[in-house]
Amino acid sequence: EDQVTQSPEALRLQEGESSSLNCSYTVSGLRGLFWYRQDPGKGPEFLFTLYSAGEEKEKERLKATLTKKESFLHITAPKPEDSATYLCAVQAQETSGSRLTFGEGTQLTVNP
């Protein structure tokens, strides 16, 4: 059974204070690992897809990395508008394009 564990559950940062969110996973052959951002009352918004260990992707202040057991979402010099819940999900190789297993998320708050 595929599993995704995210830590910490919640994280409070001061504006400009860099940090990392963790996503540990077990899957029977990884097809892809996804990061999403979710704002209150809204649906998840796509951030990144990572496919193989060693891969990195960046978008503005966010950088996602992948190893064989976990992924990190690094947030550099965050701003209050980065406050959101960040979701990690995995897709196994034998599944179709809609079947993701999600973690519970990390709720990030960035104070000005």
Added chain:
Amino acid sequence: NAGVTQTPKFQVLKTGQSMTLQCAQDMNHEYMSWYRQDPGMGLRLIHYSVGAGITDQGEVPNGYNVSRSTTEDFPLRLLSAAPSQTSVYFCASTWWPKLGGEKLFFGSGTQLSVL
């Protein structure tokens, strides 16, 4: 493009009532899916479809039915609502290019309460 549109945004039902959550996408995606989101449990897959006329069960399908008569629409039916179905429901469509880089696009959700 409107993306993925879900209606209604909020709904209150009594135990035993039935209803249909609507989902429509205008991106011509073949893959669509329904997830529910509960506190402490993350998003869980209910049903999914790989194209018109083809549906399959996800992780938590009991109490729900789906059909896919067109590429655009993927309604979710609650046959006899139960309090355990109180949740936030998200519909998603998947852009899946042949060379990889697939993305799920989510709707804004339906908050359902079953009393």
